[in-house]
Amino acid sequence: MATLGSIWAQSRDGVIGDGVGMPWHLPEDLKHFKDTTMGHPIIMGRRTWEALPIQPLPGRVNHVLSSRTPGAWSDGAYVSHDLPDLEADAWIIGGGQLYEATLDEVDVIERTLIDATLEPAVATPVYAPRIGDEFELVSDGEWQTSTTGLRYKFQRFERKA
Ligand SMILES: NC(=O)c1ccc[n+]([C@@H]2O[C@H](COP(=O)([O-])OP(=O)(O)OC[C@H]3O[C@@H](n4cnc5c(N)ncnc54)[C@H](OP(=O)(O)O)[C@@H]3O)[C@@H](O)[C@H]2O)c1
Known part of the structure; x- marks a missing residue:
């Protein structure tokens, strides 16, 4: 399957965005994202699609969840109302609404934890869902320091059997 x-x-306080973009610059995370998702279908909410720097993200079949009718706005992506039934391993890539709505469906979470507290600084924060007891932390990487000075680490959670 x-x-x-x-x-x-x-961030440490769960912020994943400011409603438009991500309130940090972390090139190592962009590389991690690319390495992890390349070649796989990716699924995103309409707002994340609208904020992509390149539409569609290359090397991956792009799926967008939206109640809207596909059109010029969605060129390069498949639009659906519900999670598409995919036969290949796929990644949900955001944003906050979509992570929350699909948490019960996912088997794996790849999380980059950024050693920053952003809540006071970001006026309209979007949050990651809370990862509950149904998941276990199977890999907890070392803290690393980005070329931008931010500290971060990569973590992997898997759904308990
Ligand atoms: N840090 C990260 O790793 C990361 C990754 C991605 C995004 N982000 C950030 O997340 C923020 C955007 O997140 P967001 O929560 O505002 O928006 P979002 O989840 O990207 O998109 C929300 C839209 O997706 C559609 N949608 C969501 N759930 C759906 C469902 N269950 N069924 C059908 N359609 C559904 C709806 O589109 P319609 O209104 O068209 O129906 C909804 O308005 C940005 O700040 C972005 O930078 C962060």
């Missing part, structure tokens, strides 16, 4: 994963980066 195909595996469904979620991948996100968050």
